Amino acid sequence: MSGQSRAGFEYFGPMATTVLKKKSLGLVDTNVEPAVTPPPAPPEGGTSFAKKPKITSKSRKRDIPEGLWTKCPRCSAMIFDKELDENLKVCPTCNHHFTIGARERIHSLVETCTFEEMDAEMISVDVLGFTGAASYKDKLNSNWRKTNLKDAVVTGIGQIGPHRVALGVMDFSFLGGSMGSVVGEKLTRLIERGTEKNLPVIIISTSGGARMYEGMFSLMQMAKTCAALAYHAQAKLPYVSILTNPDYAGVMASYASVGDLILAEPGALIGFAGPRVIKDTTQAELPPGFQTAEFLLDHGLIDAIVPRKEMKARLIEYLDYLTTGLSARAAKKA
Numbered sequence: 001m002s003g004q005s006r007a008g009f010e011y012f013g014p015m016a017t018t019v020l021k022k023k024s025l026g027l028v029d030t031n032v033e034p035a036v037t038p039p040p041a042p043p044e045g046g047t048s049f050a051k052k053p054k055i056t057s058k059s060r061k062r063d064i065p066e067g068l069w070t071k072c073p074r075c076s077a078m079i080f081d082k083e084l085d086e087n088l089k090v091c092p093t094c095n096h097h098f099t100i101g102a103r104e105r106i107h108s109l110v111e112t113c114t115f116e117e118m119d120a121e122m123i124s125v126d127v128l129g130f131t132g133a134a135s136y137k138d139k140l141n142s143n144w145r146k147t148n149l150k151d152a153v154v155t156g157i158g159q160i161g162p163h164r165v166a167l168g169v170m171d172f173s174f175l176g177g178s179m180g181s182v183v184g185e186k187l188t189r190l191i192e193r194g195t196e197k198n199l200p201v202i203i204i205s206t207s208g209g210a211r212m213y214e215g216m217f218s219l220m221q222m223a224k225t226c227a228a229l230a231y232h233a234q235a236k237l238p239y240v241s242i243l244t245n246p247d248y249a250g251v252m253a254s255y256a257s258v259g260d261l262i263l264a265e266p267g268a269l270i271g272f273a274g275p276r277v278i279k280d281t282t283q284a285e286l287p288p289g290f291q292t293a294e295f296l297l298d299h300g301l302i303d304a305i306v307p308r309k310e311m312k313a314r315l316i317e318y319l320d321y322l323t324t325g326l327s328a329r330a331a332k333k334a
């Protein structure tokens with residue numbers, strides 16, 4: 001089936017699953033500022049880019065080139081951007097993990113020239129005709145220009161060490177990593193490709209939640225991705241979910257939390273509703289470290305915290321265990 005127009009996005013390649021094609025739901029509320037729900041908690045010590053290092057009143061501004069330095073939000077160290085890039089966007093002083101783009105992350109994990117991207121041209125359409133402070137179309141346009149991405153996830157097949165894997169990586173810079181039809185569909189196709197080719201699936205997520213510009217179409221993605229993962233699990237193939245800062249709401253309530261192995265980066269904030277919402281609702285003081293990766297490791301939600309620089313080596317190690325006998329089974333199947 002190709003050339004078929006589908007709800008929520010435009011794509012003219014082969015179809016993966018059947019979805020609703022109903023165009024109008026009458027859900028447009030022109031007075032509401034569109035947002036991801038629940039509102040994403042501000043990443044604790046999230047990215048904060050300073051133009052230049054701290055300078056004394058005596059030093060002259062023109063001595064320090066702009067855009068070359070980043071201030072660490074945790075330890076206030078001024079880090080040379082080149083050094084930060086080489087260190088995979090991790091503060092060399094205090095180990096704070098800055099937000100990293102999907103493509104940089106893929107580059108840090110897969111072997112050179114092995115990543116075959118899938119559905120690179122799939123884009124969202126404004127199914128609901130959403131208008132608010134800015135229309136969905138305007139938001140999409142500005143994010144396409146700003147991020148050089150087509151949507152909040154990049155998917156494809158690549159090689160990590162000796163393992164061929166189906167890899168999906170989300171990017172927070174595109175509309176807060178919100179999950180709309182494109183994110184859901186691209187991940188679903190990735191998982192289905194993984195099932196078909198007997199590959200482990202790895203999804204690295206960061207998200208503020210479902211994309212409310214797309215109303216129920218974004219919520220449907222939760223069920224769709226999880227259904228695809230259920231088939232993948234039925235084929236006895238491993239799924240590794242990696243949670244990065246921040247990871248909230250609809251994404252955490254669906255594919256991000258159902259990994260056979262759930263890893264997280266240090267200090268990542270992870271949850272369903274944000275801490276402020278929970279505090280206001282329960283009227284109770286939240287325990288220290290609430291919703292951090294470390295807190296969730298102590299409470300059993302995640303299996304391990306893996307620093308970004310160790311991620312590739314640790315993934316290879318885990319995949320060695322998880323894929324024992326997989327190639328023999330694939331050969332038998334063929």
Ligand SMILES: [Zn+2]
Pocket residue numbers: 072073074075076077091092093094095096
């Ligand atoms: Zn630092």
